[in-house]
Amino acid sequence: TLTLNDRANAAATGHQHSGIRQLHVDQLTGPKNQTPDVRVTLVAARGRVTLDSGRTVDALTFNGQSPGPEIRARKGQLVEVTLVNENVSEGVTAHWHGVDVPNAEDGVPGVTQDAVMPGARHVYRFIPTRTGTFWYHTHRDGRLNVRKGLFGALIVEEPTPYEGYERTVFTHAWPEPGALALDRADRPAREAVAAGRNVLLRLVNSSEEPQRVQLAGTEFRVAAIDGNAVQAPTPLKAGTGLVLAAGGRYDVTFTMPAGPVTLAGAADASLAFSPDGAAAALPSTGGDTFDPLTYGSGPAPAGGPYQRTFDLRLDDGFGFSEGRIGFVSSSINGRLYPAVPSLEVDRGDRVRVRIASRSTVDHPFHLHGHRVRVLARNGAPATGSPWWTDTLNVGSGEVYEIEFVADNPGIWMDHCHNFMHASNGMVMHLAYT
Numbered sequence: 566t567l568t569l570n571d572r573a574n575a576a577a578t579g580h581q582h583s584g585i586r587q588l589h590v591d592q593l594t595g596p597k598n599q600t601p602d603v604r605v606t607l608v609a610a611r612g613r614v615t616l617d618s619g620r621t622v623d624a625l626t627f628n629g630q631s632p633g634p635e636i637r638a639r640k641g642q643l644v645e646v647t648l649v650n651e652n653v654s655e656g657v658t659a660h661w662h663g664v665d666v667p668n669a670e671d672g673v674p675g676v677t678q679d680a681v682m683p684g685a686r687h688v689y690r691f692i693p694t695r696t697g698t699f700w701y702h703t704h705r706d707g708r709l710n711v712r713k714g715l716f717g718a719l720i721v722e723e724p725t726p727y728e729g730y731e732r733t734v735f736t737h738a739w740p741e742p743g744a745l746a747l748d749r750a751d752r753p754a755r756e757a758v759a760a761g762r763n764v765l766l767r768l769v770n771s772s773e774e775p776q777r778v779q780l781a782g783t784e785f786r787v788a789a790i791d792g793n794a795v796q797a798p799t800p801l802k803a804g805t806g807l808v809l810a811a812g813g814r815y816d817v818t819f820t821m822p823a824g825p826v827t828l829a830g831a832a833d834a835s836l837a838f839s840p841d842g843a844a845a846a847l848p849s850t851g852g853d854t855f856d857p858l859t860y861g862s863g864p865a866p867a868g869g870p871y872q873r874t875f876d877l878r879l880d881d882g883f884g885f886s887e888g889r890i891g892f893v894s895s896s897i898n899g900r901l902y903p904a905v906p907s908l909e910v911d912r913g914d915r916v917r918v919r920i921a922s923r924s925t926v927d928h929p930f931h932l933h934g935h936r937v938r939v940l941a942r943n944g945a946p947a948t949g950s951p952w953w954t955d956t957l958n959v960g961s962g963e964v965y966e967i968e969f970v971a972d973n974p975g976i977w978m979d980h981c982h983n984f985m986h987a988s989n990g991m992v993m994h995l996a997y998t
């Protein structure tokens with residue numbers, strides 16, 4: 566049994582919360598006795614991966630590959646994943662990024678479970694309630710072990726699957742200088758897709774920095790952001806840049822034209838689609854950049870009233886560590902985890918959070934267990950389709966206003982998805998019963 570440790574909070578805030586602080590995470594599980602609809606075993610092990618450059622590097626794999634196997638389920642199905650650790654010495658877990666699972670299935674070592682050590686296993690059971698593009702990754706030593714390959718896609722489909730050509734594309738920065746991969750080296754970088762066919766590209770950024778990709782050769786739409794459908798998405802010009810937050814996803818759709826279409830990322834990484842399998846010219850860099858704040862249109866759900874409001878200030882600083890100056894701290898309201906006070910809410914609260922960055926670098930802020938709606942950026946209100954996200958890139962000097970509903974009790978981790986920043990302190994909890 567894991568219980569919420571309120572000591573750091575009390576030390577940080579100087580007061581004890583009067584409500585129930587004993588939260589037994591292992592009561593917040595997925596369905597225990599039903600027969601699963603989708604059953605998957607993920608075996609984490611050391612392995613080798615061949616990069617686009619042709620170089621083969623040491624990696625960590627799920628079922629011998631990275632990205633790991635794509636898990637597919639339909640909305641409402643019970644998913645059961647058995648995670649087995651063959652020989653990853655730091656231990657592993659599986660976190661279902663963007664899926665609002667019951668808390669005990671969240672895969673955070675030290676919070677919702679112990680890390681799965683070599684020779685051990687752990688079973689996750691949950692029912693995804695929203696369709697879309699999600700991903701899973703280890704949450705143990707994420708800074709190295711996600712980079713080295715312990716991640717994969719989790720696709721939640723409608724009862725009738727998508728008709729057309731569909732492909733999941735990860736932008737992943739391997740821990741090798743300049744090694745940015747679009748997808749896997751053993752999948753073709755050129756694919757034949759018949760003209761007139763519907764195409765859905767599920768873009769996932771599994772690296773720790775924002776990644777800009779460009780789609781050339783066709784106009785296209787952003788159909789979903791972080792697994793949330795965009796209302797009334799309008800066509801974007803060919804060559805429009807998409808900047809994926811670290812951990813973020815965009816679903817891109819278009820109708821295959823007669824000529825080639827190219828998806829290009831940094832460091833010459835590219836994928837080409839064309840009726841005859843030929844490569845297309847890369848788009849020239851520059852051009853417009855997609856902005857979810859104003860994209861699409863649709864009735865926004867009413868905001869507020871808010872039972873709680875919070876102000877978070879993200880900052881960085883230089884410190885002193887192991888006798889060396891230069892260690893960078895990444896703080897929330899001037900404090901480093903675990904001394905950052907938790908967001909204290911009650912179940913059912915509507916919560917408004919202002920996140921302001923005084924930092925010089927990007928902080929992809931990720932909330933576990935809850936999707937959030939962006940209300941405003943730098944004082945400008947969101948005017949497009951309601952922008953729901955689970956990983957918001959807060960750039961240098963930016964200020965975001967977001968809201969969420971506290972509808973999934975447990976002890977949740979909210980943190981910067983740049984794992985180095987997280988290990989430097991930019992982590993906090995959201996906890997309620």
Ligand code: C2O
Pocket residue numbers: 660662702704812931933978980982
């Ligand atoms: Cu994608 Cu706390 O994680």
Ligand code: CU
Pocket residue numbers: 895927928929981982983986987991
């Ligand atoms: Cu950060």
